[in-house]
Amino acid sequence: MFSRNALRAFRAQPKVHRVHAARALATAAESVPAPVAVPGEAPAPTPARSQWKKPVDNKRGEKDIVQTAVILNRSPTLSRTATAFERAYYSYQSRIQRALYNPLPTEFYFKPGSLLEGIFMKEENERERKAFGRPNLNPNFYKKEKAVELLPGQEEPPKLMPRITEADKKKDIKSLDRKGERNLYLLIQGKDEAGENVWRLPQSDVTETEVLYDAVQRELRSPYGFGMDTWVVSRKPVGVWRPTLPQDSADTRRFLFFYKAHILAGQVRPDGKSILDFAWLTKEEIEPRVDQYYWSGVKDMLSDF
């Protein structure tokens, strides 16, 4: 397949000799130059993998509008909550395990009659009672704060933060602390080509000389993205949307390539000019805000949970 050598060979050739470079990509048997994509025709049917060895030299036409968008994802920071069925099943299984366990040789692990043994036996009896009682489906039942007596020299156990954060309670859609279990995606409100305010994923044009990956990087380093530590997963796009918008002429083709990136730290800093507003939303929260046609092209690239 295409290798770095092929790319180097391709890049090294000046424009005049591009045909010869195309031949460099050919296999021994193939020597027929491929037809160049003519703007205005219907797009060629997607080639099967066996045809990729044919020499091709496609170039984006002047009427083609090539843009990139970035799916900026904040991955889940919290583990998933177990459903009621899962919790019941886990407590059922732990009860069975308790029944099958060999007894612990406490005289080996603890000095007989010591304080530590007393604490351990008390906790063990508590666990035994919990296991063989009814499985309680209320997850908060066992989380009641109990006065824990500390042994001399023992540190206080660390205070754990609640899973439902302040941002969840206030429903602050700009905060990245909200919905720790879910995947959050960045949605930007900006002006589209018609001049209307639309909510969509961050988008930018690709100039003639640059590559799609560079366009994505440039977008993420723009003034609003400067305060975010991001990582683009791959040089390859994860999706494409080929819309036919009413304002386009018949021979204009639009390509919107999507790239996947992660945000590791920081926040969006809207400048109020190109970026009017932003939000960090889950998949089902994005759907009512965006255009339906846009959503139909984008929804399969996002994670459900």
Added chain:
Amino acid sequence: MSTPLLTLRAAKPQLTFRAAQQSVRHAASHGAFKEQAVSDPKVETIRRTLYPSNLRNRESPTGGWRPNVGRRLQRAIPSVQAHETIERAWFLHKRHIRRARQAEIERKFKCMEEAMETLYGLDTRLYLEANVEEDPRQKSQLEIDTLKALKGAERRAVDSRVRGLFPRELRVPTDTPPKDGWNHEWSPLTRPLS
């Protein structure tokens, strides 16, 4: 038989070939010869734990004799049929989750395939550039030249983020959120030491 022979027979010691059933009497517990400081009590505890007595009066921690497992299981599970129903319900639940995840992955993959094939048909240069394999061990000439010019925090920032590798800041999900929450005030000018 005559009684002398019977008494002789009774007096003969009973040979048993079930050596494992011989009762293990630990040295210190044997009747008349109880010596107080035979060995270090810790060593004694370890010996008793590794070789527990096989007198059948207590459950063995090594699992040699567990008579009450049946009774405990009966208390743990409602019935065999109920247990099997619960297991089947669980596998069904797992199957639903697996199928949903598989379907999501297939949809995403189809999107990726469609994107690459569209790019192939659109522009060869863009397609080839997208397919470039990034080797984290090799730096391109441009990167080497840029690195020479950088100093201090900027250089550390560029060094820490290796092209083609995952960044170390990608966090594994935890049960509870961090104490300070998300760092909304991150700035590229104050990167931590790599």
